[in-house]
Amino acid sequence: MMMKLLLAGTAALLAVGSASAADLPRRVESAPAFVPVPVFTWTGFYAGTHSSYSFSDSQQIRTVGNNDGSTTTNTIGNVQTLRRPPSLRSEQDGRGNFGAGVGYNHQFTPGSGFVVGVEADWTWTDLRKNYLYLGPALAANGGVPDPSSFRQGLNWLGTAQGRVGYAFDRVLVYGTGGFAYGDVNYNAKFYNGALALAYLGRNDGIETGYVYGGGIEYAIPADSFLSRYSIIGNLLGASAITLKAEYLRYDLGSRNVTVAATGLTPATGSYTSRFTTEGSIVRAGFNYKFGGF
Numbered sequence: 001m002m003m004k005l006l007l008a009g010t011a012a013l014l015a016v017g018s019a020s021a022a023d024l025p026r027r028v029e030s031a032p033a034f035v036p037v038p039v040f041t042w043t044g045f046y047a048g049t050h051s052s053y054s055f056s057d058s059q060q061i062r063t064v065g066n067n068d069g070s071t072t073t074n075t076i077g078n079v080q081t082l083r084r085p086p087s088l089r090s091e092q093d094g095r096g097n098f099g100a101g102v103g104y105n106h107q108f109t110p111g112s113g114f115v116v117g118v119e120a121d122w123t124w125t126d127l128r129k130n131y132l133y134l135g136p137a138l139a140a141n142g143g144v145p146d147p148s149s150f151r152q153g154l155n156w157l158g159t160a161q162g163r164v165g166y167a168f169d170r171v172l173v174y175g176t177g178g179f180a181y182g183d184v185n186y187n188a189k190f191y192n193g194a195l196a197l198a199y200l201g202r203n204d205g206i207e208t209g210y211v212y213g214g215g216i217e218y219a220i221p222a223d224s225f226l227s228r229y230s231i232i233g234n235l236l237g238a239s240a241i242t243l244k245a246e247y248l249r250y251d252l253g254s255r256n257v258t259v260a261a262t263g264l265t266p267a268t269g270s271y272t273s274r275f276t277t278e279g280s281i282v283r284a285g286f287n288y289k290f291g292g293f
Helices: 002-023 075-080 231-236
Strands: 044-056 060-065 087-089 092-107 112-124 127-134 147-168 171-191 197-219 240-261 270-290
Touching: 044 112, 044 240, 060 075, 075 270, 092 127, 092 147, 092 270, 112 171, 147 240, 147 270, 171 240, 171 270, 197 270
Parallel strands: none
Antiparallel strands: 044 092, 044 270, 060 087, 060 270, 092 112, 112 147, 127 147, 147 171, 171 197, 197 240, 240 270
């Protein structure tokens, strides 16, 4: 009898406990916190490097004589009879060895919007070329052509430009233009038929002018393998890495070079050779961006 009472009591307690548990409110897990994805902006400083390819298709070397032959060699007549070249096309092309630049961008609206900026850069162009001209075999020069040689070079090119563009999130399309300067060298040598140097002129220095062009730049996402393996960028604390490609047209103007008699031959008087330095440059490289997202 006692055993039956104990069993009945236990069953009653279990029933009451189950009913109480059923009346308790259900435990609901809290929703994960919402973390907004940062909107990319091109605002911030940047620095980087590039390689380049330069070419010129409209450079000219024009030569005029300065003497009519009344008291000296008729250098005017020598140009008119093509003994010396009145005009010579000076085409150049070559791959640049190295380039670097720094700048700052400001984007008005993060994500997509207009971007303005300034940039200064330097490119080692290493453009040099020699040109040879052989005049006609005239009676005035003993029936032997007189050789003339020219040398023109652009060692490096620097620019200080403004940039205006439009960003489509991580893609920036821009136009650019501003001041250009470069280290140039010009050289003219005129020989007689016996290959003796009769006239010589040269000029080396900095020439200035302008540059304009445009390009496209792409910011690599932070989860890209290129970003993860950018050791230098991580050490510098860069917020993003961008890849760029651009085209520039430069013009450093013209320079007159006096090609004077050397005294090594009976020739006297002088010529003036006018060199122009202009061309195009295509550049590709990358930048480390600092600031923003």
